Amino acid sequence: MDVVVIILTVSALVFFFATTVGLLRFPDFYSRMHAAGKGDTLSSLIMLMALVFYNFHEFNLANLLVSMKILLIAVFIFMASPTATHAIIDAGYESDIEPWTKKPEEES
Amino acid sequence: MQSIISDYNYWIYILLMMIGLYAMLAKNNLVKKVIGMSIFQTAIIVFYVSIGAKEDASIPIIAHGPGHGAVEAAIDVAHYANPLPHVLMLTAIVVSVGTLGVALAICLGIHRRYKSLEEDEIQEQL
Amino acid sequence: MIWQLDLSILSLIVVCAFATIMVKDLLSAAIIFGAYSFLMCLLWTELGAVDVAFTEASVGAGVSTVLFIAAVHQTSRIVKPRKSGRMLSKAVGLVAALLMGLVLVIAEADFPGFASPFSPASLHLSPYYITQTLHDTNVPNIVTSVLADYRGFDTMFETAVIFTAGLAVIAILRRYKRDDSTEIPESYTISEGYPDTIIRFVARQLVPFIQLFALYVVAHGHHSPGGGFQGGVILGASFILLAISFDTRMIIGLMSEKSNILLGNIGVLIYAGIGFLCLLLGANFLDYSILSKVLPATDKIMARSHGMLGIEIGVAIAVMAIVISIYINIISHGKYDKG
Numbered sequence: 001m002d003v004v005v006i007i008l009t010v011s012a013l014v015f016f017f018a019t020t021v022g023l024l025r026f027p028d029f030y031s032r033m034h035a036a037g038k039g040d041t042l043s044s045l046i047m048l049m050a051l052v053f054y055n056f057h058e059f060n061l062a063n064l065l066v067s068m069k070i071l072l073i074a075v076f077i078f079m080a081s082p083t084a085t086h087a088i089i090d091a092g093y094e095s096d097i098e099p100w101t102k103k104p105e106e107e108s
Numbered sequence: 109m110q111s112i113i114s115d116y117n118y119w120i121y122i123l124l125m126m127i128g129l130y131a132m133l134a135k136n137n138l139v140k141k142v143i144g145m146s147i148f149q150t151a152i153i154v155f156y157v158s159i160g161a162k163e164d165a166s167i168p169i170i171a172h173g174p175g176h177g178a179v180e181a182a183i184d185v186a187h188y189a190n191p192l193p194h195v196l197m198l199t200a201i202v203v204s205v206g207t208l209g210v211a212l213a214i215c216l217g218i219h220r221r222y223k224s225l226e227e228d229e230i231q232e233q234l
Numbered sequence: 235m236i237w238q239l240d241l242s243i244l245s246l247i248v249v250c251a252f253a254t255i256m257v258k259d260l261l262s263a264a265i266i267f268g269a270y271s272f273l274m275c276l277l278w279t280e281l282g283a284v285d286v287a288f289t290e291a292s293v294g295a296g297v298s299t300v301l302f303i304a305a306v307h308q309t310s311r312i313v314k315p316r317k318s319g320r321m322l323s324k325a326v327g328l329v330a331a332l333l334m335g336l337v338l339v340i341a342e343a344d345f346p347g348f349a350s351p352f353s354p355a356s357l358h359l360s361p362y363y364i365t366q367t368l369h370d371t372n373v374p375n376i377v378t379s380v381l382a383d384y385r386g387f388d389t390m391f392e393t394a395v396i397f398t399a400g401l402a403v404i405a406i407l408r409r410y411k412r413d414d415s416t417e418i419p420e421s422y423t424i425s426e427g428y429p430d431t432i433i434r435f436v437a438r439q440l441v442p443f444i445q446l447f448a449l450y451v452v453a454h455g456h457h458s459p460g461g462g463f464q465g466g467v468i469l470g471a472s473f474i475l476l477a478i479s480f481d482t483r484m485i486i487g488l489m490s491e492k493s494n495i496l497l498g499n500i501g502v503l504i505y506a507g508i509g510f511l512c513l514l515l516g517a518n519f520l521d522y523s524i525l526s527k528v529l530p531a532t533d534k535i536m537a538r539s540h541g542m543l544g545i546e547i548g549v550a551i552a553v554m555a556i557v558i559s560i561y562i563n564i565i566s567h568g569k570y571d572k573g
Contacts (some may be wrong), residue, residue, distance in 0.1 A: 076440075083436040090430055118345055120244045122338045124332040126249055131255040134327025137259055137313045139305065143267055146298065147251050150274050153286070161281040168282070169458065170367070170374040177349040189282035191376040192360045195287050195385060197394045198377070202463050202553070205293045206399030209560040212305040216564065219309040226314050 001056060008050035016041040029092050032101055037085030043076065048074045124151035138225045142211045144166065147200055149204045153197045160193035168194065242270065243277045258313050260306045268299035285377040288451075292467040297557055300474055304565045311514075328461050343534040373456045381573040382542040386520040389545070390505050397498050400556035405497075407563045430479075432449040436478035452550045455541065463544035466553030475556045482565055485558070494559040501552025505545045 019039025026032045052067045128151060131144025169192040214223065222230045250270040257263045271294030278287035363380055373379040381389055384417030475484040489497075509520040517524035522533040522541025 076443075079436060079440060083433060087430070087433050090433075115342065115345070117240065117244065118342045119339065120248060122335050122342065122520055123248060125338070126294070126335040127248070127251045127255065129334060130327045130331040134313065134323050135255060135276055136323075137260070139302070139309075140263065140313065143254055143263060143302075146267065147254065147270070150271070150290075150294065153290075154274060154277060157281055157283045157286055160283065166282065167284045168363075168364070168376040169284075170376065173480055188364050188376070190360045191363060191380055194283045194286050194377045195380045195388075196282070198289055198381060198463065199388060201286065201289045201293055202392055203395055205298060205467075206396050206556075208298055209301060209564070210399050210402045210406070212301055213406045214563060215559075216305060216308055217406050225309055229314075 001053060005050050006055045008053065012043045012050060015039055017047065028099060030089060032088050033085060033092070037082060037089075040085075041081040043079050045074055046082070048077070050058065056079055076105040118155075121151055121155045121158070124154070138215045138227065139212075142208065142215065144210065146204070146208060147226050149207075151198070153200055153204075156193045156197050156200075157167075158192035162189055239280055240277070243273060243280065247273045247277065257547055260305065260311050260313060264299060264302035264306055267302060268295050271298060273293040285375075285461065288459045288464050289467075292471065296471050297467055299486075299563075300471075300478075301561065301564060304561065308564065341469060353528050369543070370535065373542065374541050375456055375458065375461075377459075378455050378461050378542065378546075383522065383538055383546055386509075386545070390502075390509070390520070393502050393505055393549050396553055396556050397502050400495075400498055400559045402492075403560050403563050433479045437475055441472050441476055444475070445469060448472065448550075452546055453543070455546055456542070462549030465546075466550035467557060468562075469550065469554040470557030473554075474561050477561065477565070482562060483502065486562060487553075487557055491559070491562075494555045494562075497530045497555035498552050498559070501548045501550070501555065504548030504551065508544050508548070540549070 016039065019035055022035030022039065023032055026035060048070055052070050055063045055067045055070070057063075120169050125148055128144045128148030131147065132141050135141055135144065147204075164186060170188070218230065219225050222233050224230060224233075247270060249520065250266055250273060251286050254263050254266045254270055271290060275287045275291040275295060278284075278290060299461050334344060361385065363376055367373060367376050367379045371379050371383055373383075448465045448468035450465075451460040452462055455461030457467070473489065475487055476488075508522075508525075511519050511528070515524045515527055522538040525537040525541050529537060529540055
């Protein structure tokens with residue numbers, strides 16, 4: 001059980017790191033929001049799964065209830081976080097932010 | 109070195125309070141001043157809460173089994189964090205949100221009357 | 235209480251505080267303020283203050299940020315630099331802040347060490363609360379029992395303060411259709427209520443669960459972090475979510491100004507009314523143990539627990555109504571027609 005928790009936590013941290021790198025390095029508002037929205041949701045979900053498995057150290061009813069509640073929080077995040085990303089990108093689209101196009105005369 | 113390890117957090121709270129005070133005094137924009145006031149209030153709250161913290165103490169909810177039967181075991185005082193500053197700071201947070209609402213309403217009223225949120229432009233029109 | 239985690243969160247908080255006041259754009263300052271509030275909430279959870287962290291998460295990182303963004307939406311978004319006397323004002327501010335900081339640092343030498351169990355704050359009164367709260371009131375959450383029972387007057391006047399703040403916002407901002415002599419300046423708007431299907435659908439699905447969770451927080455405040463304030467703010471925030479995703483006019487249709495003020499009033503009256511009930515039954519004001527005469531089949535200890543639940547409900551109703559009222563007033567500039 002410990003191994004599962006460690007694997008899940010480390011993978012959540014890896015995805016979070018990738019999200020942050022993407023947030024800093026992408027050239028455009030839309031691609032940055034794409035990285036932030038997806039990576040954020042995914043790493044939060046993996047972290048919560050790690051906590052669910054960590055709770056199963058003692059297998060009694062109270063811990064099972066706590067794990068159920070953590071799963072409910074995960075469902076809520078899965079519904080709310082992509083919607084928030086959609087709202088931010090919509091606001092950007094409405095204020096006419098230009099998408100990044102690759103300029104042919106620049107060497108990147 | 110011992111005093112730094114045991115006191116560093118107070119210096120950081122004082123730094124936060126001074127950031128809030130500087131924002132209230134020296135910033136031109138009214139909303140920035142309100143943000144400074146909020147930073148000052150939360151810095152004071154974290155100062156109080158840190159007084160109530162204890163080493164290796166758990167949260168101030170007495171441990172009991174599932175359901176409503178409370179366990180009347182021997183309650184060790186050093187095992188629970190001090191709840192009194194938490195109570196006072198709960199009141200402080202709720203009052204601070206009320207104050208924030210009124211401060212922002214005053215900012216809106218000033219903007220409606222003087223068409224600007226900058227302190228020097230308002231003082232010129234006064 | 236791990237000091238490495240403490241120090242890292244504190245340094246992030248200081249960076250956020252600097253960024254909030256230095257940024258030139260007011261909308262970014264509001265969002266960084268939201269991040270600052272959330273980091274504060276993490277710090278308090280780590281210090282063991284879960285009730286305070288819960289309140290700050292709902293109030294500071296939620297409602298405060300929304301109020302800031304609403305206020306910025308109504309006024310201008312740009313921060314203009316000072317025209318003259320820039321160095322003077324900065325110098326005065328810095329000197330005052332440094333002097334005050336110096337005074338505080340000198341006073342700080344007398345403070346007890348960080349998180350020692352022998353500090354004077356933890357030695358005199360709080361051991362009584364920690365050891366006696368189960369015996370007196372049968373409520374395991376010590377913060378709730380001190381807030382609602384041992385220090386009940388405090389909480390009553392705090393509810394009155396919230397109500398007064400809502401009244402003050404109405405007094406400052408409310409404009410009726412008749413005296414529309416002053417022209418509202420053009421506010422910085424991105425889009426005038428662009429109806430988006432995804433946001434509306436998800437918001438409409440989530441709001442019942444948010445409200446159910448808020449009621450759970452109010453009712454379960456005796457056994458877990460929670461209580462009246464947190465539940466009331468979450469209830470108000472659910473209405474604000476509806477107002478943001480749909481139009482504010484829909485929320486005004488649901489909770490008109492009259493019903494908002496009425497609900498705020500009822501909340502405070504429930505609190506004071508329970509106190510008066512105790513007075514009428516022959517005990518002191520807000521002494522809940524006398525309620526065992528009115529409630530069926532409870533002894534004096536459980537009557538205190540039920541009395542606490544009653545005033546928590548009153549506080550939740552008052553806080554919800556006032557949070558909705560303040561938001562509606564700020565977002566519609568007092569005119570209640572758009573948002």
